[in-house]
Every structure is written in structure tokens, then in C-alpha cells.
Amino acid sequence: MEKDRLRRRTFLKILGLGSFLATVGLSIPITVRFLFPRVLFERPSTFIVGRPDDLNPATTGLRVYEDWKEEYGVWIVREGNRLYAINARCTHLGCTPNYFADEGVFKCPCHGSQFRSNGLNFAGPAPRPLDRLRIYINDDGMITVDRARLYTYKDFDRKGAYLKL
Numbered sequence: 001m002e003k004d005r006l007r008r009r010t011f012l013k014i015l016g017l018g019s020f021l022a023t024v025g026l027s028i029p030i031t032v033r034f035l036f037p038r039v040l041f042e043r044p045s046t047f048i049v050g051r052p053d054d055l056n057p058a059t060t061g062l063r064v065y066e067d068w069k070e071e072y073g074v075w076i077v078r079e080g081n082r083l084y085a086i087n088a089r090c091t092h093l094g095c096t097p098n099y100f101a102d103e104g105v106f107k108c109p110c111h112g113s114q115f116r117s118n119g120l121n122f123a124g125p126a127p128r129p130l131d132r133l134r135i136y137i138n139d140d141g142m143i144t145v146d147r148a149r150l151y152t153y154k155d156f157d158r159k160g161a162y163l164k165l
């Protein structure tokens, strides 16, 4: 009788210990999982273009800089003493146009829309000019573009849609 009670007690102790270890064993991966959440890190919306002097102050007429297209999807355009940032996204269905410097034309490979060097549409189904992004001088005196602030055609003359050098 006493022997049975001891066996039962030992069995319950082992069962309890097993349950405890199983619970701890299962909770460790869950805890670790919370330490490393699956989060997509997005790049900041702003990027530095450079100092105003970096963009060839001697430029007259219009010049399109493609240096930021690949990484940020932005063309910087200098038109006289005005600087603006064109969003490299077709206003038809969002494809990325290409710039043909020899023709001075942006051409969309998807449905054939075409835009002049200043982003104004003149051929194809695009309903409006290419959008512009906020461009400003930051506290360190650097030309900065904020991709989170978009200007459509009607706002091209608003502060932030261009920068006067």
C-alpha cells in the first residue's frame, strides 16, 4: 500500500516536471521569436542630393540628373536657377519611364507615354505630367528630397515643389 503511494507520488512528480519542462521548452522559441519580429524596414523617405554647388551652377537651360533614379526613383532637374525632383513613376499606371538625353524625352516602356525633360506629358495615355517631390535645403545646407511629399501638376509652383538656387 505504502509502496503504491510512493510510486504514484513519484509518477506525479515526474509528470509535473515533464509538463514544466515541456512548457518552458515551447515558450523559449516563442520568446525568441518576439525578440526578432518580422518587420520590413523601409528606407527613410528623405535623401541628400548634395550641396547646391554640386549641381553645376554654370548650367543654363535644362539638365536632367539621373544619379538618383536607380536608388531612389527620382530625377533631379535643373532648369535655369530652379531645381526640382521628378518622381520616376509614370502617371498612367505607374511604370518607370526611361530618359533619353539625346531627345530630351522621358519614355514609358509600358504603354508609350512620353514626357518632356520638365516632366510635361505630350504623347500616350498618361493623363498628367510626371509628379514632383518635395525639395528643400536642410539645416546643414544640403539639398534634400522628401519622397513622402508629392506635388501634382497644379501645385508645381508651390513652395517645396521646386528650389530656387
Ligand code: FES
Pocket (backbone or CB within 6 Å): 090, 091, 092, 093, 094, 095, 108, 109, 110, 111, 112, 113, 124, 125, 126
Ligand atoms: S504605365 Fe506608362 S504609359 Fe502606361
